[in-house]
Amino acid sequence: MTQTPLSPTSRSTVRRGKKRAVADRAVLYSILDSGLVCHLSTIIDGAPVVLPTAYGRDGDTLYVHGSTGALSLRTAGAGVEVCVAVTLVDGIVYSRSVFNHSMNYRSAVVHATATAVTDPDAKCHALKLVTEHAAPGSWDYARVPNTKELAQTSVLAIDLTEAAVKVRAGGPGDDEDDIAANRVWAGVLPLHQVWGEPEPCELLPEGVAAPEHVVAREVR
Amino acid sequence: MTQTPLSPTSRSTVRRGKKRAVADRAVLYSILDSGLVCHLSTIIDGAPVVLPTAYGRDGDTLYVHGSTGALSLRTAGAGVEVCVAVTLVDGIVYSRSVFNHSMNYRSAVVHATATAVTDPDAKCHALKLVTEHAAPGSWDYARVPNTKELAQTSVLAIDLTEAAVKVRAGGPGDDEDDIAANRVWAGVLPLHQVWGEPEPCELLPEGVAAPEHVVAREVR
Numbered sequence: 142m143t144q145t146p147l148s149p150t151s152r153s154t155v156r157r158g159k160k161r162a163v164a165d166r167a168v169l170y171s172i173l174d175s176g177l178v179c180h181l182s183t184i185i186d187g188a189p190v191v192l193p194t195a196y197g198r199d200g201d202t203l204y205v206h207g208s209t210g211a212l213s214l215r216t217a218g219a220g221v222e223v224c225v226a227v228t229l230v231d232g233i234v235y236s237r238s239v240f241n242h243s244m245n246y247r248s249a250v251v252h253a254t255a256t257a258v259t260d261p262d263a264k265c266h267a268l269k270l271v272t273e274h275a276a277p278g279s280w281d282y283a284r285v286p287n288t289k290e291l292a293q294t295s296v297l298a299i300d301l302t303e304a305a306v307k308v309r310a311g312g313p314g315d316d317e318d319d320i321a322a323n324r325v326w327a328g329v330l331p332l333h334q335v336w337g338e339p340e341p342c343e344l345l346p347e348g349v350a351a352p353e354h355v356v357a358r359e360v361r
Numbered sequence: 362m363t364q365t366p367l368s369p370t371s372r373s374t375v376r377r378g379k380k381r382a383v384a385d386r387a388v389l390y391s392i393l394d395s396g397l398v399c400h401l402s403t404i405i406d407g408a409p410v411v412l413p414t415a416y417g418r419d420g421d422t423l424y425v426h427g428s429t430g431a432l433s434l435r436t437a438g439a440g441v442e443v444c445v446a447v448t449l450v451d452g453i454v455y456s457r458s459v460f461n462h463s464m465n466y467r468s469a470v471v472h473a474t475a476t477a478v479t480d481p482d483a484k485c486h487a488l489k490l491v492t493e494h495a496a497p498g499s500w501d502y503a504r505v506p507n508t509k510e511l512a513q514t515s516v517l518a519i520d521l522t523e524a525a526v527k528v529r530a531g532g533p534g535d536d537e538d539d540i541a542a543n544r545v546w547a548g549v550l551p552l553h554q555v556w557g558e559p560e561p562c563e564l565l566p567e568g569v570a571a572p573e574h575v576v577a578r579e580v581r
Contacts, residue, residue: 152408177450177464177552182402182411188372191402191411193448193468228413230397232557235575238504239492240514244397248413272459283545284458294460312562320564325503326571327562330578332397337452337551342532344540344547351546355455358550 153252153305161307169306172249173198175361176227177275181205183223183255196225197270203251203299204258204267225251225299231310232331237319245309245329252303258296267296278354334360373472373525381527389526392469393418395581396447397495401425403443403475416445417490423471423519424478424487445471445519451530452551457539465529465549472523478516487516498574554580 147153147164155162163169173179173196182191196205203225227249234243258264268291269280286294313327336358339351367373367384375382383389393399393416402411416425423445447469454463478484488511489500506514533547556578559571 152405152410177453178448178466180400180402180411180413180446180448182400182409182444184404184409185372188442188472189402189404189409189411189444190372190470190472191400191409191444191446192470193400193446193466195464222408224402224409224411226400226411226413228398228400232560233397233496235496235499235559236503238506238510239488239499240504240506240510242492242496242499242503244415244495246398246413250410250412252408252410268459272462275464276453276455276462279455279459279462283456283462283547284460284539284542286458286460290458290460312560312564315562315564319504322504323566326569326575327503327565328571328575329560329562330575331557331560333555333557335553335555337553339455340452340532340549340551342535342547342549344532344535346543349546351548355546355548355550 147304147306150252150303153250153303155305155307161309163306163308168308169249169301169304170198172229172247172306173203173227175229175247179203179205180226181223182225183221195271195275197267197272197274199266199270201301203301204270204296205299206268206271206294206296220254220256223253223255223299225253230332232329234313234329235327236313237315237322237325237327241313241315241319243309243314245311246307248307250305251299251301253299253301255297255299258298261291264291264294264296267298268294277358278352282352282354336360367524367526370472370523373470373523375525375527381529383526383528388528389469389521389524390418392449392467392526393423393447395449395467399423399425400446401443402445403441415491415495417487417492417494419486419490421521423521424490424516425519426488426491426514426516440474440476443473443475443519445473450552452549454533454549455547456533457535457542457545457547461533461535461539463529463534465531466527468527470525471519471521473519473521475517475519478518481511484511484514484516487518488514497578498572502572502574556580
């Protein structure tokens with residue numbers, strides 16, 4: 142399948158740190174699929190507002206959901222522009238100079254006009270994607286939304302066409318003088334996410350085991 | 362010391378999920394001090410833009426830095442409004458219904474007009490805070506910035522007065538019917554961040570040990 146390259150517009154073209162820019166759409170998908178929350182920004186009363194929220198992805202569409210009353214989602218649903226960032230921090234880069242200190246990271250920034258998903262079937266499909274993104278295995282395990290719950294939830298669709306992706310990996314990028322001076326240690330301290338032990342709800346009867354999709358959940 | 366309570370304005374007053382709202386300024390500080398990157402949003406050419414960036418904190422001021430050429434920092438430095446979010450995901454809440462699935466998290470959202478820090482001493486102080494936030498111990502260990510490097514770096518100060526803080530912790534909040542039905546497991550899968558083993562720069566001579574502030578770095 143031929144994929145649209147990234148950075149098709151001026152504003153999604155990486156200007157700073159161009160060597161970190163990635164034009165492969167598969168990397169965009171990988172970053173979005175590895176994150177847990179996105180940061181969705183909109184303009185409300187002339188001022189920028191950014192909020193963290195759960196999301197899911199289907200091809201080149203990102204879905205976010207929230208209560209129908211949530212201010213930012215109502216505003217965005219009217220068809221206004223949004224910007225969505227998903228950021229994964231992979232480590233701290235300890236360089237020989239403070240100036241060259243950095244982070245290893247994977248960053249996706251999407252520019253789009255958000256549209257509300259109102260068709261009940263499309264909404265349910267989007268909610269399944271959001272649920273399965275945050276809690277893989279839950280849609281077929283827990284009770285699915287009823288009509289009332291569906292009505293209380295709003296879903297926004299965000300097109301992924303216009304996206305900027307940056308990735309930094311690897312060791313310090315120090316100046317030659319600092320390397321030659323050989324004064325200090327330099328390297329990377331990796332950062333990992335790990336799942337802890339499942340903590341059962343206190344209202345569960347004794348002896349109910351956590352299901353495989355929780356116990357054996359992999360870190361993406 | 363008397364602290365200004367949080368949510369002093371309409372737009373920083375939590376509307377959705379009010380039971381998660383926190384008015385204690387110490388919780389704001391704790392969230393900011395525990396995060397690694399913030400998401401800074403501004404308005405550029407009439408559209409929202411959100412970018413991840415490193416930061417540091419000194420009392421009620423957040424500092425972010427970047428290259429002087431970075432578009433978003435240049436725009437924000439002109440005195441425009443910004444919104445900054447720091448989000449920590451602590452776990453996934455597996456509820457008995459999909460609708461009540463949730464995340465445990467700590468969220469801080471700050472609304473402010475960013476101002477550029479231009480005084481060299483103040484800039485250096487801010488850069489020390491940003492460095493020590495991302496890499497505690499590095500300012501006194503690695504080479505500090507020279508005049509040229511300082512000039513290449515822009516710093517923004519963001520006042521923390523107007524902030525909204527939300528925290529979700531604890532187990533599922535299920536409906537009584539779902540609890541009574543007792544069909545499935547429910548609980549929380551905690552998410553932790555852990556530091557890996559330091560990876561030395563390949564240009565280091567053999568036998569240079571990583572310093573204590575890297576080896577023994579604690580997760581905040």
